[in-house]
Amino acid sequence: MTGAVVGLLREALSERVDTDPSHLDDARADKSEHAAPGRPIAIVHAACIDDVQATMRIATATGTPVVVRGAGTGLAGGANAGAGEIVLSMRAMDRILEVRPDDLLAVVEPGILNAELNRALADHGLWWAPDPVSREISTVGGNIATGAGGLLCAKYGVVRDAVLGVDLVLADGRLLHLGHRSVKGVTGLDLTALVIGSEGTLGVVVGATLKLRRLVPGQARTLTASFPSVRAAATAAAAVTASGVQPAIMELMDAACLRAVHRMLDLPDPGEAAQLTIQTDGPAASVEAESIAATLTDAGGAVRLARDDAESQLLWRIRRSMHPAMETLGTTLIEDVSVPRSALPAMFDEIARIEREYDLVIPTVCHAGDGNLHPNFVFDAGADAAVPEVIWQAADELFRAALRLGGTLTGEHGVGVLKRRWLADELGDDQWELQRQITRVFDPQGILNPGKVFTP
Amino acid sequence: MTGAVVGLLREALSERVDTDPSHLDDARADKSEHAAPGRPIAIVHAACIDDVQATMRIATATGTPVVVRGAGTGLAGGANAGAGEIVLSMRAMDRILEVRPDDLLAVVEPGILNAELNRALADHGLWWAPDPVSREISTVGGNIATGAGGLLCAKYGVVRDAVLGVDLVLADGRLLHLGHRSVKGVTGLDLTALVIGSEGTLGVVVGATLKLRRLVPGQARTLTASFPSVRAAATAAAAVTASGVQPAIMELMDAACLRAVHRMLDLPDPGEAAQLTIQTDGPAASVEAESIAATLTDAGGAVRLARDDAESQLLWRIRRSMHPAMETLGTTLIEDVSVPRSALPAMFDEIARIEREYDLVIPTVCHAGDGNLHPNFVFDAGADAAVPEVIWQAADELFRAALRLGGTLTGEHGVGVLKRRWLADELGDDQWELQRQITRVFDPQGILNPGKVFTP
Known part of the structure; x- marks a missing residue:
């Protein structure tokens, strides 16, 4: 059957069909490091809409599942393709x-x-x-x-x-x-x-x-503020939002993040300090930066306002080094809960509780301007790169805490395969079933990305 | 059957059920003056979610259609209720x-x-x-x-x-x-x-x-600009958008609108002039108003910049008097097409063509900042207040022109009953059918607002 499907694809799409084993293996995984079981049957590198339509007609005629894929940078396994599936790569349609x-x-x-x-x-x-x-x-x-x-x-x-x-x-x-x-x-x-x-x-x-x-006119301004604890930093971030001044960016790194980055960049050990990095932009960038600096100082922060673009780049280098720094610690499961902004301090309390109860370190970076947290569960992966069950138990606690605080499982990464088992906890069974029925209106056979998002 | 349904509603919702004939008649129409045929069977004035759920359970059990209604200010007949239907009024749930x-x-x-x-x-x-x-x-x-x-x-x-x-x-x-x-x-x-x-x-x-x-800080600024033709005014509005300065409001009135308003307010006859009324707000309101004034002057406009709030109110009075002024002309069908902003001058050309071909006057007001036009088809209504077929033929030309220019049938009023016969022209038959199937996932019996939007 698999051979017959590949034959039909080749007939319709000739050199756009790719069955190179190493390419097929690449399509099994994304940046989450989760990999689908088995190997997809072929990759179609679509060059135009006709190619996509031809692929889908063959998939429908043969009942073959299709996984649509871009650059493979997902963090929830949503575009990972496995046994028996066609990968429909859109990367070449880039005009x-x-x-x-x-x-x-x-x-x-x-x-x-x-x-x-x-x-x-x-x-x-x-x-x-x-x-x-x-x-x-x-x-x-x-x-x-x-x-x-x-x-x-x-x-x-x-x-x-x-x-x-x-x-x-x-x-x-x-x-x-x-x-x-x-x-x-x-x-x-x-x-x-x-x-x-x-x-x-x-x-x-x-x-x-x-x-x-x-494009936003004017020169953006950058400032950082250090706090003795992540809770103090989160409270200060909420104070900035409540002050009515809208930063373009407001990032929070907890002590574990900051330490890992400082170690990687050979900077002095920051101890238990947590840090906010903030950017203002537009014609009022300087006025807003000064106002935010005052709010953060009042909240107990040690503030540093970059004088020029070069110093600004230096301050942002710390935040930008977050992901490489995590990779130095071990394998990581990057989570993605989001809560109302006022609940940020409480959410950090919950993360601290989970760290204690599970004896884990969970370095957390947070888009503090919008309440989206990325806790990094660090672990030693076995040969199969699978996430250990204890990590999933801790993640389960994280998700439930976010929901209790009025938040959501995923702010921006999606459900994919990695969070599908919690989807009904957030939606409720009735909404989960309604959403699944809507997918069936678009895709009656269920050949589009089966096993993702809505699989029980 | 009708009596039985009303009996069930009274049993569950007692004094929330209203069968006053004059109230039932009110629920047949909205601000479009279109009225549903026949009289609904009852109005439920829901006071809480339980009332809504009880009503819907009875409607489902008896297969009775339900029209949800707020304040009845719609312009497309979307919340008009007719024979055999329950009106579910949400107006009392206002906390x-x-x-x-x-x-x-x-x-x-x-x-x-x-x-x-x-x-x-x-x-x-x-x-x-x-x-x-x-x-x-x-x-x-x-x-x-x-x-x-x-x-x-x-x-x-x-x-x-x-x-x-x-x-x-x-x-x-x-x-x-x-x-x-x-x-x-x-x-x-x-x-x-x-x-x-x-x-x-x-x-x-x-x-x-x-x-x-x-709330946006600072004092808003208002200016008007008169142009010798509506095309010149529309071109000037597009120039404002293209200049990169973002007004809070930018309204355009054509000559027929402006004349009708001036007549009603006892102001001098503006002749063939069309007018833009613009508001800027925020800390840069004055700078932006000056910049827009320059753009409009370059575009051939006669600009008046309000010096204070009192003068500003005076300028806005003209625009705010638009709807009462239309009512002095006869019965009106207010349309609602929307086009990409660059297509505004071409859309006004199409309206002028339709006026000539159908021997009509179609006073048009336009949210020029976003490309949404409200052409007013003025006619003498018969005893039944129905829109004459020739007006619908002219409106048909209007809709097709908007679609040709990359626009849409309705920018903000909705489809309701008045535009349902053009819906498939915009969506295409496949998308129309897909959308209808999605409604069936939510409402398998088809009891929610039947005859609206998706009725062929």
């Missing part, structure tokens, strides 16, 4: 089809990298605001599939706020044009919003009409 | 349950008026940005049901951008909690966004978690 400064929109193919798009838009004085940390290596299509966030979200929004429409190929190969090109539009149901964050379960995004912003 | 300045959110019941909510939020230094012209008389629930817009949308967004979650009672009476309280959240499909603009076809919104903004 910018249209940029309209007058209408503040761009039409792009999904495979373009976020940063590549933004470099091209900068020539027009424009940008697309979603800025996941992965932006240099992740695709716009992947950002849409996960409903990605990033550092700038409290001020500039998430992907949901920045997409006007998508072109979607359904499981059976039909092409739909969802959404609109105008600022306003309420004709029928908002299927564009439904596709954002649907993690490959509703269809294949083959094009997107993006809502753009003009 | 503010929670305001959280620290998390920039509020939890409200759906029946609260938009302006009433905003007066209460102002005490906390906050506001909810959606500002339909109807805000003094329309409910937050109605704003959510239609996906309302308003004047401030280009700068401050539409309803879709300002709702974090909704509580939804399904057709069978089950209660779902959709969305989240955190800035970020991507757990499962975004059903909150799907409910926004669904016009009562998916469920009953019984509560909403709203995303708030802080």
